[in-house]
Amino acid sequence: MVEFIDGGVTTPEGFKATGVHSGVKYRSLDLGLLRSEVPASAFVGYTSNKVKAAPVQVMMRENSPTLTAVVINSGNANALTGRRGIEDAMTMKEVAAAELNIDPVQVGVMSTGLIGRFMDMHKVRFGISKAAGELGVGRKYDNLLAEAIMTTDTIKKECAVRVRLSDGTMVYIGAISKGSGMIAPHMKVLHGTTLSLVTTDAKLSPAFRPKWQQILDDTMNMVSVDGDQSTNDTCILMANGMAKGACADDDPLFMEALKAVMTKIARTIAIDGEGATKLIEVNVRGAKDETEARKAVKQIINSPLVKSAIFGSDPNYGRIMMALGNSGVEFNLEEVRLVIKGGEMEVPILDAGAPVFQEERSVEAVRMAMDNKEVTIVLDLAVGEAEATGWGCDLTYDYVRINAEYST
Amino acid sequence: MVEFIDGGVTTPEGFKATGVHSGVKYRSLDLGLLRSEVPASAFVGYTSNKVKAAPVQVMMRENSPTLTAVVINSGNANALTGRRGIEDAMTMKEVAAAELNIDPVQVGVMSTGLIGRFMDMHKVRFGISKAAGELGVGRKYDNLLAEAIMTTDTIKKECAVRVRLSDGTMVYIGAISKGSGMIAPHMKVLHGTTLSLVTTDAKLSPAFRPKWQQILDDTMNMVSVDGDQSTNDTCILMANGMAKGACADDDPLFMEALKAVMTKIARTIAIDGEGATKLIEVNVRGAKDETEARKAVKQIINSPLVKSAIFGSDPNYGRIMMALGNSGVEFNLEEVRLVIKGGEMEVPILDAGAPVFQEERSVEAVRMAMDNKEVTIVLDLAVGEAEATGWGCDLTYDYVRINAEYST
Numbered sequence: 001m002v003e004f005i006d007g008g009v010t011t012p013e014g015f016k017a018t019g020v021h022s023g024v025k026y027r028s029l030d031l032g033l034l035r036s037e038v039p040a041s042a043f044v045g046y047t048s049n050k051v052k053a054a055p056v057q058v059m060m061r062e063n064s065p066t067l068t069a070v071v072i073n074s075g076n077a078n079a080l081t082g083r084r085g086i087e088d089a090m091t092m093k094e095v096a097a098a099e100l101n102i103d104p105v106q107v108g109v110m111s112t113g114l115i116g117r118f119m120d121m122h123k124v125r126f127g128i129s130k131a132a133g134e135l136g137v138g139r140k141y142d143n144l145l146a147e148a149i150m151t152t153d154t155i156k157k158e159c160a161v162r163v164r165l166s167d168g169t170m171v172y173i174g175a176i177s178k179g180s181g182m183i184a185p186h187m188k189v190l191h192g193t194t195l196s197l198v199t200t201d202a203k204l205s206p207a208f209r210p211k212w213q214q215i216l217d218d219t220m221n222m223v224s225v226d227g228d229q230s231t232n233d234t235c236i237l238m239a240n241g242m243a244k245g246a247c248a249d250d251d252p253l254f255m256e257a258l259k260a261v262m263t264k265i266a267r268t269i270a271i272d273g274e275g276a277t278k279l280i281e282v283n284v285r286g287a288k289d290e291t292e293a294r295k296a297v298k299q300i301i302n303s304p305l306v307k308s309a310i311f312g313s314d315p316n317y318g319r320i321m322m323a324l325g326n327s328g329v330e331f332n333l334e335e336v337r338l339v340i341k342g343g344e345m346e347v348p349i350l351d352a353g354a355p356v357f358q359e360e361r362s363v364e365a366v367r368m369a370m371d372n373k374e375v376t377i378v379l380d381l382a383v384g385e386a387e388a389t390g391w392g393c394d395l396t397y398d399y400v401r402i403n404a405e406y407s408t
Numbered sequence: 409m410v411e412f413i414d415g416g417v418t419t420p421e422g423f424k425a426t427g428v429h430s431g432v433k434y435r436s437l438d439l440g441l442l443r444s445e446v447p448a449s450a451f452v453g454y455t456s457n458k459v460k461a462a463p464v465q466v467m468m469r470e471n472s473p474t475l476t477a478v479v480i481n482s483g484n485a486n487a488l489t490g491r492r493g494i495e496d497a498m499t500m501k502e503v504a505a506a507e508l509n510i511d512p513v514q515v516g517v518m519s520t521g522l523i524g525r526f527m528d529m530h531k532v533r534f535g536i537s538k539a540a541g542e543l544g545v546g547r548k549y550d551n552l553l554a555e556a557i558m559t560t561d562t563i564k565k566e567c568a569v570r571v572r573l574s575d576g577t578m579v580y581i582g583a584i585s586k587g588s589g590m591i592a593p594h595m596k597v598l599h600g601t602t603l604s605l606v607t608t609d610a611k612l613s614p615a616f617r618p619k620w621q622q623i624l625d626d627t628m629n630m631v632s633v634d635g636d637q638s639t640n641d642t643c644i645l646m647a648n649g650m651a652k653g654a655c656a657d658d659d660p661l662f663m664e665a666l667k668a669v670m671t672k673i674a675r676t677i678a679i680d681g682e683g684a685t686k687l688i689e690v691n692v693r694g695a696k697d698e699t700e701a702r703k704a705v706k707q708i709i710n711s712p713l714v715k716s717a718i719f720g721s722d723p724n725y726g727r728i729m730m731a732l733g734n735s736g737v738e739f740n741l742e743e744v745r746l747v748i749k750g751g752e753m754e755v756p757i758l759d760a761g762a763p764v765f766q767e768e769r770s771v772e773a774v775r776m777a778m779d780n781k782e783v784t785i786v787l788d789l790a791v792g793e794a795e796a797t798g799w800g801c802d803l804t805y806d807y808v809r810i811n812a813e814y815s816t
Contacts, residue, residue: 051733051741080729082762115726116763229734231726304712304803305811312812318523318639321488325459326637333459354490355524395712397805403713404720 002257004264005172007160008142009034012172012201014242016135019148022127024075024113024120031127032148034197035069035100035135040238041204042067042108043212045220047233054078054085055109056234058093062105065206067238070108070197071096071128072149074178076119077193078111079231088119095125099132110234112149112178112193142176149195150178155272159264163257169245171202171254175261177235179225179269193230194269196220198261202248203241211255212237219262222294222390224301225273270391275398279374280310285387286337286380292329293381293388299327300377301392310375311394315366317349320377335382342372410665412672413580415568416550417442420580420609422650424543427556430535432483432521432528439535440556442605443477443508443543448648449612450475450516451620453628455641462486462493463517464642466501470513473614475646478516478605479504479536480557482586484527485601486519487639496527503533507540518642520557520586520601550584557603558586563680567672571665577653579610579662583669585643587633587677601638602628602677606669610656611649619663620645627670630702630798632709633681678799683806687782688718693795694745694788700737701789701796707735708785709800718783719802723774725757728785743790750780 010017014037022031042064046056055078071092078085089109097104111119135141146158157177164170177196220235237258239248248254271279282300287293300306303323309316320338324331338350347365348356356362369375418425422445430439450472454464463486479500486493497517505512519527543549554566565585572578585604628643645666647656656662679687690708695701708714711731717724728746732739746758755773756764764770777783 049730049733050736050739051729077726080726080758080761080763115724115730229730231730231733304807308808308811311808314812316523318485318488321459322457322523322637322639325457325639328458331458350488353488355488395808395811397808399712400716400719400803400805400808403716403803404722 002161002163002260005160005162007172007174008139008158009145009174009176009197009199010137010142011160011174012199014038014201014240015199016137017141017145018131018134018136019144020127020130020134022073023123024073029144029148030073030075031124031131032072032145033069033096033128033131033135034145036238036240038240038242039066039068039106040240041065041206043209043237045213045216045235047230049229049231051080051231053111053232054081054089055111056232058086058089059108059234064105066106067108067236068102068106069096069100070110070236072110072195073124073127074112074149076111076113076117077115077232078119080116081118084118088121091121092124092128095128096132099129108236110195110232112195112232115231146176153179153272155268157265157268157272159261161257161261163253165202165245165248165253166251167246169243171200171243171245171248173198173200173257173261175265177265177269179272193232194220195232196235196265198237200239201241201243202239202254203245204239205247205249208249215259215262218259219266222297222388223266223269224298224390224392225270267391270393273393274402275396276393277396278310278394280307280392280394281374281376281389282392283376283378283387283389284381286382286384287386288330288384290386290388293386296324296327296329296379296381297388297390299323301390304395307392307395310370311396313367313370315363315370317366320379324379329381330383331381332383337380337382339378340366340369341376341378342369342374345369410569410571410668413568413570415580415582416547416566417553417582417584417605417607418545418549419568419582420607422446422609422648423607424545425549425553426539426542426544427552427554428535428539428542430481431531432481437552437556438481438483439532439539440480440553441477441504441536441539441543442553444646444648446648446650447474447476447514448646449473449614451617451645453621453624453643455638457637457639459488459639461519461640462489462497463519464640466494466497467516467642472513474514475516475644476510476514477504477508478518478644480518480603481532481535482520482557484519484521484525485523485640486527488524489526492526496529499529500532500536503536504540507537516644518603518640520603520640523639554584561587561680563676565673565676565680567669569665569669571661573610573653573656573661574659575654577651579608579651579653579656581606581608581665581669583673585673585677587680601640603640604628604643604673606645608647609649609651610647610662611653612647613655613657616657623667623670626667627674630705630796631674631677632706632798632800633678675799678801681801682810683804684801685804686718686802688715688800688802689782689784689797690800691784691786691795691797692789694790694792695794696738696792698794698796701794704732704735704737704787704789705796705798707731709798712803715800715803718778719804721775721778723771723778725774728787732787737789738791739789740791745788745790747786748774748777749784749786750777750782753777
């Protein structure tokens with residue numbers, strides 16, 4: 001049984017973390033370090049944006065099957081920085097490796113912040129040295145790392161679970177993620193990029209890679225705040241095996257636990273979308289295949305018209321069908337079913353492709369369902385068996401304000 | 409030489425128009441009628457949204473090579489209305505045909521307004537009969553038609569040109585379009601759908617069809633206000649040949665004139681995007697092929713992050729590159745060039761893939777360029793010769809307000 005507990009990335013055996021102020025940002029913590037006692041099997045998901053930040057390029061090129069540490073800075077994304085940016089990302093790895101007395105290839109690197117500015121490496125070097133001397137275990141250190149990478153988020157995207165695997169070993173999984181936070185005006189702030197670190201003391205082999213991809217596809221890759229994918233998105237899973245159990249690659253209990261952690265993180269990122277007041281969950285079923293189900297979900301959660309209608313609790317469900325129509329996926333308009341849920345309300349909208357109602361009273365029911373912190377759209381395409389779920393948020397005045405004033 | 413003149417859809421020889429109040433809307437004109445003295449060669453572009461409104465389905469099924477009249481209602485989109493909607497659209501054609509004493513297949517039909525409500529056919533029938541008795545020629549009648557289809561637009565999307573063709577014939581082209589208008593709160597209003605009527609007294613044969621598609625692809629199909637394509641978009645070109653010249657299919661002067669008209673309409677739709685304060689023109693060059701150039705343009709003009717940055721004159725050009733990276737098109741990051749223009753300013757941002765500047769003074773120049781009613785982004789992908797241009801608008805508080813309150 002998967003059990004959520006109060007914990008973070010240092011909850012699994014053998015992980016230490018910290019966060020320090022290097023000076024890249026004016027005041028707040030801006031440099032984080034995570035280290036495992038022993039080399040951990042590493043599984044990494046990267047942004048598929050063709051413009052990749054320097055740290056992403058470096059990590060992808062090295063593609064190390066194990067990592068022992070990860071260094072992360074905020075305040076500067078080290079993106080669109082050309083050859084100099086690549087050198088800076090390499091230097092971050094080298095400095096951390098020297099401080100921790102490990103091979104540079106064993107150090108992962110992530111950056112988030114403004115695009116198109118060179119890193120101040122003097123400050124970053126200083127920060128890494130400082131962090132290396134201050135690593136620790138426990139909630140205090142989880143929080144320091146969290147602060148260093150997620151200062152602008154309004155909700156902490158952190159969780160931990162424990163689960164007893166099939167062979168009897170108790171293992172822990174901890175995760176932290178930085179997503180699009182709501183932003184105080186007139187500050188230089190982070191944006192959009194999601195950086196995630198997941199630690200576990202379970203043992204995994206390189207064969208686990210496709211399963212990690214599957215979990216990412218079902219969770220992180222189904223979150224959308226604005227459809228704009230960052231140059232820096234990176235999600236690292238480190239499994240150091242220090243719980244001493246058997247290899248968990250094929251253990252369904254481990255999969256269940258990891259998926260629970262990643263689903264929680266994904267939902268929290270959506271809830272904390274820039275300016276968001278509501279979580280939108282979209283469940284598409286009856287699709288021809290999984291790819292089509294995902295495509296329909298994404299078209300709906302990315303539609304500015306759907307998102308702003310939900311912000312205003314405007315019962316304009318035609319926009320959901322318009323978004324479906326634009327997704328290009330196959331559906332049977334004569335059989336489509338659409339339900340909107342929120343709070344205690346569950347309102348059928350379309351049945352067999354036709355509006356269930358025309359009267360004002362029913363319109364009011366849709367409005368009431370939409371007037372909740374969490375609104376769920378269920379859409380049955382009536383052409384197959386495949387299903388997908390995704391998460392997004394409403395489009396609000398604050399989204400516009402935040403993004404019109406980002407770098408100023 | 410193409411000359412813009414004060415005119416509209418009744419400027420070309422042989423076209424009459426009007427607009428009346430049928431009662432579908434509370435007060436304003438809501439039903440328009442256009443008629444040609446003789447059957448006109450008809451070329452129609454439809455929404456590619458898979459959820460098509462009833463009038464679109466009916467028009468596509470009949471696919472008539474000639475049209476003599478077009479009937480248009482606003483206030484109700486007749487979309488998501490199932491079999492009954494199809495019957496209603498057919499009835500609109502039949503009633504108009506009977507009134508005008510022509511074959512129903514000679515009548516085009518378009519609707520715009522709320523989705524998912526049945527038409528009040530009693531009112532619509534009344535409106536069509538009334539309109540048929542009040543057709544006329546001249547600016548007064550252009551305006552009545554305009555009012556009936558575009559009451560919520562803040563800018564009239566109408567123009568006319570004259571051009572002397574290669575064979576010496578003087579021909580006229582008139583156009584009117586209804587796009588996404590800014591909306592007074594708490595009213596039931598139109599949305600998003602673009603309906604366009606283009607009239608000309610030039611003579612065209614059915615062979616002109618691919619050229620019409622090319623012009624639509626270069627103009628109307630390169631406009632995006634929010635990336636959400638309507639269920640109702642329809643663009644009808646009627647050529648009645650009453651100028652008595654030779655067939656203009658292959659006359660480059662006619663193509664130039666028609667493209668000038670459609671470009672003007674397209675730009676005006678973007679300028680009048682919901683809540684818009686600025687026109688954004690995106691020109692992508694150096695692309696591998698035209699499809700890729702268009703794809704890159706659309707990804708950039710649809711990016712909420714780019715749109716909100718331009719609203720706030722926020723010099724966050726990294727977002728343009730992020731959008732390019734997400735478009736999936738090929739580019740050479742080592743050679744990419746990016747320039748932002750606005751007013752008198754023309755600011756190079758990236759040259760050979762690297763930032764041209766780092767200093768605050770230059771950031772200020774980008775801000776000044778963005779602080780104009782019209783902002784142009786020029787992006788050279790450095791992998792080929794193809795080029796495309798598109799138009800969009802900024803994402804503003806008013807966009808959110810309008811769309812959060814649309815149907816309420």
